[in-house]
Amino acid sequence: MEPDPAASPGKKGGEWLIKATGIVRRVDDLGRIVLPVELRRVYGIEERDALEIFTQGDQIVLRKYLPLCLFCGSGAEVVAFQGKSVCGKCRVSLGQAPAVQ
Ligand SMILES: [Zn+2]
Numbered sequence: 001m002e003p004d005p006a007a008s009p010g011k012k013g014g015e016w017l018i019k020a021t022g023i024v025r026r027v028d029d030l031g032r033i034v035l036p037v038e039l040r041r042v043y044g045i046e047e048r049d050a051l052e053i054f055t056q057g058d059q060i061v062l063r064k065y066l067p068l069c070l071f072c073g074s075g076a077e078v079v080a081f082q083g084k085s086v087c088g089k090c091r092v093s094l095g096q097a098p099a100v101q
Contacts, residue, residue: 018059035062 025033035045043064045051050065066075069087077088086094 021036021039023036023039025036027033039045045064051062052065054061054063067078067080067085068075069078069090070084071090071093072087074087074089078085079091080086081091
């Protein structure tokens with residue numbers, strides 16, 4: 001089974017692959033930083049997109065937010081259904097679940 005990329009952002013073979021960008025940004029008086037447009041383009045981050053925040057030791061890692069399936073934790077083909085995130089496989093399974101008597 002392929003490892004779920006959503007479960008371990010930036011991690012490969014147990015090691016974090018950190019790449020320096022050479023970009024330095026100051027935190028403003030409200031605690032905000034601006035993500036450089038080049039990075040937003042590369043990572044497909046649009047205005048209003050949600051980012052998930054991780055920490056690793058003394059580092060803060062940002063990743064475009066991918067909702068995970070409520071049932072199996074997968075990040076594949078996840079859509080919102082009645083306010084909950086459900087993946088494609090679980091949607092199919094739910095369709096085959098026996099009706100409550
Ligand atoms: Zn699922």
